[in-house]
Amino acid sequence: MVEEREKKVKLEVVKLFYINDHRDLLVExxxxxxxxxxxxxxxxxxxxxxxxxxxxLWETICFRHVSPSPYDVRPxxxxxxxxxxxxxxxxxxxxxxxxxTRDSERFRSNSNRVWTRDELQLSLSLFSIDYYERLGSxxxxxxxxxxxxxxxxxx
Amino acid sequence: xxxxxxxxxxxxILSLKSSDNEIFEVKKEVVLESITLxxxxxxxxxxxxxxxxxxxxxxxxxKIIHYCQKHTEARAKVxxxxxxxxxxxxxxxxSEFINVDDKTLLGIILAANYLNIKDLLDLGCQKIADNIKExxxxxxxxxFNIKNDFTPEEEKAIREENLWAFD
Numbered sequence: 001m002v003e004e005r006e007k008k009v010k011l012e013v014v015k016l017f018y019i020n021d022h023r024d025l026l027v028e029x030x031x032x033x034x035x036x037x038x039x040x041x042x043x044x045x046x047x048x049x050x051x052x053x054x055x056x057l058w059e060t061i062c063f064r065h066v067s068p069s070p071y072d073v074r075p076x077x078x079x080x081x082x083x084x085x086x087x088x089x090x091x092x093x094x095x096x097x098x099x100x101t102r103d104s105e106r107f108r109s110n111s112n113r114v115w116t117r118d119e120l121q122l123s124l125s126l127f128s129i130d131y132y133e134r135l136g137s138x139x140x141x142x143x144x145x146x147x148x149x150x151x152x153x154x155x
Numbered sequence: 156x157x158x159x160x161x162x163x164x165x166x167x168i169l170s171l172k173s174s175d176n177e178i179f180e181v182k183k184e185v186v187l188e189s190i191t192l193x194x195x196x197x198x199x200x201x202x203x204x205x206x207x208x209x210x211x212x213x214x215x216x217x218k219i220i221h222y223c224q225k226h227t228e229a230r231a232k233v234x235x236x237x238x239x240x241x242x243x244x245x246x247x248x249x250s251e252f253i254n255v256d257d258k259t260l261l262g263i264i265l266a267a268n269y270l271n272i273k274d275l276l277d278l279g280c281q282k283i284a285d286n287i288k289e290x291x292x293x294x295x296x297x298x299f300n301i302k303n304d305f306t307p308e309e310e311k312a313i314r315e316e317n318l319w320a321f322d
Contacts (some may be wrong), residue, residue, distance in 0.1 A: 017261045019299045025268055028276065032284035039320020043292045043313050045301050091317070 020047050027051060031060045035087050035095075058083035062091055063120075070120060079123070080131040089130050090123040169196065169207045169222075177213030178205065181220055188223035190271035210269050215262040222252060222275055253282045257298050260286075 019026050030041060030051055038061065042052040051057070055078070062083050063069055077086055167183040171192075186206075187193045195206060208216060229245045253260070264279035287295055296303060305313065314321075 017258075019261065020301060022265065022268075025264055025280070028264075028280040030285050033287060034283050036320050037284075037288045040290070040292055040295065041287065041308070042317050042320075044295050044299075044303075046304050048301075049313060061252040085282070088319070154226055 011152075020045070022146075023047075023051070027057075031057055033061075035061050035092055053084075053085055055082045058087050062087050073124060077127070080127050086123070086127050090126045094123070161201035171213055171216065172205045172207045173216045174209050175213045175217070179213075179216060179220055181205075182224075182227075184298065185223045185227050186221065188227060189271055190279075192270060192274075206309070211266045214260070215259070215266050218252075218255075218259070219266055219272070219275065223272065225252075226274065243271060249278055253278050 014046075019029075026048075030038065030048075033041060035058075037059065037090055038052050042049045059074070060078075080086075161281070168180050169183055169186050171179045171181055171186070173179070176269060183196065186196060192206065225248055226245065229242060233242070253263075255263070260283055264276060264283065267275040267279055286298070290298065295301070303310070
């Protein structure tokens with residue numbers, strides 16, 4: 001009797017869908033997250049962490065709202081430190097600034113609208129500056145010149 | 156419901172059998188929403204017989220058939236143009252359809268992946284992603300039944316690395 005019940009439980013456990021057994025599906029889900037949630041996902045387990053380290057996931061996040069997708073900039077971004085760094089250094093601070101504006105309605109529309117080519121070029125320029133300033137200094141905490149554009153300004 | 160086309164294939168009925176032996180009679184045009192099944196049907200392997208789907212249970216298959224039926228009908232209304240997926244009616248149907256518990260949702264994306272129904276896979280994965288967006292690390296682990304396999308030192312280092320995500 002106990003044996004039969006154990007067998008039934010075992011069968012049920014086997015039937016349960018375990019997402020980590022389906023990496024292709026897990027990737028499909030992760031690439032639809034925003035940057036913030038990808039940071040949370042990285043802390044879940046080893047597999048999720050290794051997947052969130054994939055730079056192309058961050059490429060999707062950086063340029064999800066840019067149309068057409070700027071694949072021609074990929075070699076440049078990779079040479080300057082990769083998409084995850086681009087997001088952390090340039091995009092996230094800008095998005096955080098938008099979030100801190102009192103007009104949350106404007107923020108919502110801002111975060112979903114399609115980026116212009118100029119905005120894209122600006123973030124890539126800032127990224128280049130970040131790279132060269134890192135090259136030039138031994139400490140990573142030095143405040144940089146034009147990088148103030150990524151920080152909140154007290155007027 | 157009126158038939159748009161007089162083509163034989165639109166009235167042909169096929170039978171799908173789920174993993175728990177439930178049988179569903181489905182119009183061929185609806186079955187063709189699945190790229191996997193389209194391949195099987197077009198090769199004429201299953202023209203008169205049952206198509207077994209050992210990877211999909213009845214409860215999930217029933218939902219998927221409903222989805223495919225709705226989308227086939229919507230497409231027929233706009234006469235096969237690409238605009239069908241954008242109509243408000245279909246968008247409302249989709250958001251209602253995918254508003255299910257986590258277990259069913261995971262079942263749907265697994266089946267949509269196996270059956271290769273792109274729109275349904277997109278819909279399901281996006282819904283799961285949206286659910287994750289509001290969750291903490293522990294809640295995500297609970298939802299997906301994932302064990303924390305980090306050592307305490309690893310976990311501390313990774314949390315610090317991703318501190319910005321917990322603002």
